[in-house]
Amino acid sequence: MHEFSIVASLFEKIEDLAREHKATKILEIEVEIGERSGVNQELFSRAFEEFKIGSIAKEAHLKIKEIKVTLFCQDCKEELEAKEVDYTHCPKCHQERVQIIKGNEMLLTHLEME
Ligand SMILES: [Zn+2]
Numbered sequence: 001m002h003e004f005s006i007v008a009s010l011f012e013k014i015e016d017l018a019r020e021h022k023a024t025k026i027l028e029i030e031v032e033i034g035e036r037s038g039v040n041q042e043l044f045s046r047a048f049e050e051f052k053i054g055s056i057a058k059e060a061h062l063k064i065k066e067i068k069v070t071l072f073c074q075d076c077k078e079e080l081e082a083k084e085v086d087y088t089h090c091p092k093c094h095q096e097r098v099q100i101i102k103g104n105e106m107l108l109t110h111l112e113m114e
Pocket residue numbers: 073074075076077090091092093094095
């Protein structure tokens with residue numbers, strides 16, 4: 001389960017930020033999980049619940065936002081949301097000169113601390 005190691009590094013980051021800001025408590029954590037990041041939201045939440053026990057984030061509320069895959073088409077010169085699981089064709093002109101620009105990553109987007 002690689003969600004476990006992802007959550008582990010997330011907690012490292014959270015603890016660093018808390019130290020930096022001299023926070024004693026984390027109230028809320030918001031992450032964005034890309035549709036194509038390979039992170040399972042349910043496993044992620046479960047790992048998070050385990051990790052937060054005894055940590056600075058023990059009372060923190062986890063908010064997960066799912067990020068749809070966004071493609072950039074070099075012909076349309078536009079950012080478009082991918083349809084279903086087709087990440088290799090432009091949803092508008094249907095050719096293949098597309099790049100995935102969003103949806104591959106897992107990001108910590110917001111941290112509320114005290
Ligand atoms: Zn296109």
